[in-house]
Amino acid sequence: MANSPLLDGPSGARPQKFITWQRFVVYGCLIGCALFFLFPLYIMIITSLKNIDEIRAGNIFVPTMHPTLDAWFKAWDSACTGLYCEGIKVGFWNSIKITVPSTIVSILVASLTGYSLANWPFKFSEGFFSVLLLSSFIPYIVMVYPLVIITRYMGIFSTLPAVVLVHTIFGLPLLTLLFRNYFASLPGELFKAARVDGAGYWQIFFLVFAPMSMPIFTVAVILQVTGIWNDFLFGVIYAGPTNYPMTVQLNNIVNSATGGKAYNVDMAATILTGLVPLAIYFISGKYFVRGIAAGAVKG
């Protein structure tokens, strides 16, 4: 194909004038949408940089005349969350302690399950997969109270392991589906070749499949980290007060009213909380799209 004389000349779409009315409409919409979504962020940032006097003056759209990072330090280090006044940093570390193990365990289990379902069919594997698929459509609110009882019986209610366990379980159906479809889309002959080479269950997974599955692992990490980091409900129910994640602490900061509302501290704390998923998206957004597409081609 590449040597065809027809393709030797210039290729690509026919050149066009840059400014046409279609372009004008498209860019107009894009810029409009971007502004719409960026505006609240703008307000948050300028408010977090204001001192309390400027805030009392109203005019939330006006940029600050006396920018200061005081609110940021206060939010991180000494804002009051109920009884304690240690800032949101406690919640930050709690969130890390919840997110990291939940992400690792759920991805490990889901990728192995997906790999088994795709490549090592057993007697009821299709049925098992259907049940799994079905379970990802059950609203998780239904499970909240039963899980409270289960974790209480296990003696881990209101502890870190409880919230990690719950996050891991709820991550499994979707992640397994994702991994199964991805592994099923890999060429079957690759699996056969590895078997002829003498690789077993674990060797095929770790030496052959995992290294060529970075896109789907990236997707899984993004889904899990952002999902677990942004979670409020499971954190407030299962983690217990000493292990409250950042989102719960943020809520407590915003809602614990002692005197006037410190909007600048609230804004700073909110931005701090949102920073982690934001960073994840910026770093790996490219791979995210690629991975979703990779999994979507076949399956």
Added chain:
Amino acid sequence: MHSVSVKNLTLKFGAAEVLKNLNLDVSEGEFIVLLGPSGCGKSTLLNCLAGLLELSEGQIWIKGKNVTWAEPSERGIGMVFQSYALYPQMTVRGNMSFGLKIAGMAKDEIEKRVQRASEILQIGPLLDRKPGALSGGQRQRVAIGRALVREVDVFLFDEPLSNLDAKLRSELRVELKRLHNRLKNTMIYVTHDQIEALTLADRIAIMRGGIIQQLDEPHTIYNRPTNLFVAGFIGSPAMNFIKGATVNGGKTFQFGDVALDLAGYEGGAILDRSKVILGLRPEHLSIVEQAIPGQSIPAVVEIDEPMGADSLVWLEVEGKQMSVRVPFEHRPQAGAKVHLKVDIAKASLFDETNEQRI
């Protein structure tokens, strides 16, 4: 001792029998080609030999050992796949040494084997590249190399050349033959390309519906097809078939007003049968001006297809089409009334009721 022995192999997927009570004995150093249309079970049989599919019934013996339930890696086989199936994240060297590393072989022995294989296949300069940076032909060489380093007795090829373009395919075909002459391993090769089968094989097994229809040397398969299916499947352009009957105590083949003398036919007792099919390959017919009683068929020339050295002439015989291969310079004019001289010694007669060769 047979190199590979398949005994009463049956494979079922659910209720469907994909392979039916199949037997196959392959001698040491033999090149066997499994040939058939898609869905005939040839790749399935190969996967069974490799240990990638579990049999429903029967046994597989390789080198005198019953390997029916052995793992693929324990059977003493190397396998080459149609899609090459190279590990994309590993270099060529990594691909070739992967199996040896898993087997726990010493590093210098691995290196020695990789060097030897890459010399044979002339892929030395590519050893540190990744498969993504190789052309299709190079990838298939690496895939063959991955089988070579195992230094096994039996190689299995699953349509290894199907993904290559025509020119590369014929080049690699010759190379495979050279490789076989040099290594003298047993090779079992699956293809749907009859040219590959005819050129490479010591023996061809023609398969249909999970059954081996005929297992013979290419020459015999071509000239003495055992049934109607094999006759029609092998040969391009295809064999001409004429429906008729044998009369006169099996001495004459009669169709329409034409009677052909069957003296000289090589086969079994012909007898008088009411439903017989005469199979004639295009190159076993020749065009003559004058009718030869008992040896020729009158025909009208329709068109001809020049194919380089010779030309394929299509004629009408009793309302049916027949093709004849003639030298390019001897092709007749369209519309000409001619006669087709039949070389009855090279013809095939089939009983129409059971489709078997007479």
